[in-house]
Amino acid sequence: MNWYAILAIYFLFWVLSGFIMLPFGIRTPDETGEVLLKGQADSAPSNFRPWRVVVRTTILSAVLFGLYYANYVEGWVTMDRFSALHRAG
Structure with missing residues (x-):
């Protein structure tokens, strides 16, 4: 896997x-007991x-x-496993 692919995928996870x-x-x-300011929504975080x-x-x-x-390197879950489930059904 290239370093820029690693960065892109990590950014998506982030x-x-x-x-x-x-x-x-x-x-x-x-919940905190603070007074709402004029124009502040009830759901606004305090x-x-x-x-x-x-x-x-x-x-x-x-x-x-x-x-x-780790899954990419070790190959724990691959597309072959999904196709094997599809063929069994």
Whole structure:
């Protein structure tokens, strides 16, 4: 696998992990007891910490990409296994 393919696939895992991690740890003003500002939505987060999301995203994407790359090298799950299931049915 080329290094630019590795970077591109890792970036895709990172973006997907970012969307997975966004809702974790977010609290609304109702949950924290803060007063809403004029024009603020009820669902707006009051404690959003972007660097915490970035760190969690990076950890999750590294784990997922590590599993993907290990499967690529070791060949645990291949297309042949899926076609064998299709032929058996």
